[in-house]
Amino acid sequence: MDEFLTNLPEFRAAIWQTFYMVGISVVLGGLLGLALGLVLYATRPGSLMSNRAVFVGVNILVNVVRPIPFVIFLMAIQPLMKAMIGTTIGTDAVTFALTLAAAFAVSRVIEQTLIAVDPGVVEAARAAGARPLSILLTVVVPEALGPVILGYTFIFVAVVDMSAQAGLFGGGGLGSFAITHGSQRYNWVVVYITVAVIILIVQAGQFAGNALARRALRR
Amino acid sequence: MSHVRLSQVTKSFTRGRNGPRVVALDDVSLEVAKGEVFGVIGHSGAGKSTLIRLINGLETPTSGQVHVGDHEITALSERDLRGVRQDIGMIFQQFNLFRSRTIAGNVAYPLKVAGVAKAERDRRVARLLDFVGLLDRAHDHPEQLSGGQKQRVGIARALATEPSLLLADEATSALDPKTTAEVLDLLSRVNRELGVTIVLITHELDVIRAVAGRVAVMDGGRIAETGTVYDVFAHPRSTAAADFVRGALRDRPSPETVARLRRTHSGRIVTVGVQDRTGFQTALARTFLEHGVAAGVIFGGVGELQERAVGSLTFELTGPAEGIDAALATLRADGVDLTEEEG
Structure with missing residues (x-):
């Protein structure tokens, strides 16, 4: 415990690094994933802007990227990282990888959620003379808002998980802290306190997501 | 003057990939006069859902022409169709209200699409909700309403842009007999007081009997018989019409x-x-x-x-x-x- 207290400044820094990585990748990856998910939903056969070429292309891309385990993905995209942000190690590099991984995961969640929207509602909007893009953004997305929020909550938890894995690659954050100050020094107090904080972050995120979704669903 | 005209319309599609060719509509022609209530009756699978969707271009026929007023629907691009659709209201069996919007928001939607300014929108929404008797529910959400009330919101939304034509797709099929009567009364008022032409499809003779002036009987994608409601059902010439009469009158x-x-x-x-x-x-x-x-x-x-x-x-x-x-x-x-x- 004493050792943990002496590392308190590093611990605080680790928490902020985790928030930084998770925050940026959930927001940026979330937006990018939303765009990809909307494309997947809108271009599928029979949908608002069905376009076979775009749908098949994006679908294959998502299918290729998404199943790669994050630690492997982190290594696989190192050339891309180098080209885009100039480095392959550290918090920014991990954040870049997290953002991409989150985007691909979000795209499927969004697509699946939007598909569940009642086609009758889309038909009513078409019958009113609305443009496809306007139907997508002002009808389909709002109708699916509750499940969309729950989907983002799910992704948030997954990103916290991935950000901790990134500790293995010197990514900073709570994962790194648990490894360097905890398990490598056989200091289990540090490990468990770190685990407890990660659980707290996840719980808080889940709680907030549930509350927002309940409001959107009005139940 | 005819308001809606279908000329030798055929619609076929393949069910599934390489599936059998299904003919939903087979050489259908009909004319609906301005200001009348025209009913289309048929069993499920007779092609009536496809027929009503051809009128506002939600479906396109395989061959034949569809005219609404001066517009040839079948010749319009999707972009031009959107403008025409603002003059054609539509109501649905399952109401298809937007759950994410209030009652007022649902009625305001077509007005937003049509680019009507906020003040004018609010004024019209209030007038429409008053017309359908739901002004006090303006700020509620659809799930707080009964089926009959939902359909009245559907009707208010369909009438928001003051269309001259209203399409009713099995509008009362999800309702009990009492609310069905209320909704049908409202549709009659829409026709009488606002002069809106109504095309309604149904599988219930009672609906036709309550509101329609003329009727087409559909059977297997074809129109078996067309005429005034009295002529078709008092003296049916087709077996399809005779079956409906027998089923209803016994x-x-x-x-x-x-x-x-x-x-x-x-x-x-x-x-x-x-x-x-x-x-x-x-x-x-x-x-x-x-x-x-x-x-x-x-x-x-x-x-x-x-x-x-x-x-x-x-x-x-x-x-x-x-x-x-x-x-x-x-x-x-x-x-x-x-x-x-x-x-």
Whole structure:
């Protein structure tokens, strides 16, 4: 415990690094994933802007990227990282990888959620003379808002998980802290306190997501 | 002047990949006049859902033309269609209200699409909700309303842009009889007070009977028969129309009923179609009497269609054989619809 207290400044820094990585990748990856998910939903056969070429292309891309385990993905995209942000190690590099991984995961969640929207509602909007893009953004997305929020909550938890894995690659954050100050020094107090904080972050995120979704669903 | 015109419209599609070719509509032509309520009746799978969606271009036909007013729907691009759709309201079996919007928000939606300014939008939404009797529910959400109320919101939303044409897709099929009557009353008001032309599709004769002036009977993707509601159902020429009338009125005995009647009645059994003219029944009774024939009603029913009598009566005739023959011959000569029940 004493050792943990002496590392308190590093611990605080680790928490902020985790928030930084998770925050940026959930927001940026979330937006990018939303765009990809909307494309997947809108271009599928029979949908608002069905376009076979775009749908098949994006679908294959998502299918290729998404199943790669994050630690492997982190290594696989190192050339891309180098080209885009100039480095392959550290918090920014991990954040870049997290953002991409989150985007691909979000795209499927969004697509699946939007598909569940009642086609009758889309038909009513078409019958009113609305443009496809306007139907997508002002009808389909709002109708699916509750499940969309729950989907983002799910992704948030997954990103916290991935950000901790990134500790293995010197990514900073709570994962790194648990490894360097905890398990490598056989200091289990540090490990468990770190685990407890990660659980707290996840719980808080889940709680907030549930509350927002309940409001959107009005139940 | 015709408001909606379908000319030799055919619609076919393949079910699934490499599936069988299904013909939903087969050489359908019809005209709906401005200001009328036109009903299309048919069983599920008869093609009526496809038909109504051709009118606002939600579906495109394989061949043939669709006209609404001066527009040839089938010749318009999707972009041009959007403008025309703002002059065509549509209501649906499952209401299809936006759950994410309030009642007022639902009614305001088509106005937003049409680019109507906020102040004018609010004014019109209030007037429409007042028209359908739901002004006090403006800030509620759809799930707080009953089925009948939801459909009234659907109607208000469909009328928001003051269209001249309203399409009703099985609008009362999800409602109980009482709310069905309320919604049908409202549709009649929409037609009467606002002069909106209505095309409605249904599988229920009662809906046609309550609101429509003319009707087309659909069967297997084709129009079996078109005419005024009275003509089509009082004197059906097609088996499809006759089936609907039989199902709704149950006035003509089925073969099983005839067999049962036969067990308890020894005389000749004759079914007479009721005619909507003064003194028809009296004339009928007098003819039998003059020929020394006793006629007793043993089955049947007489109802009303567009305020005119429809139905049929089944008589047991007893008396001298030549008297019965002579009476029947007289009636047939008078143009009475008469069927002698065999068996």
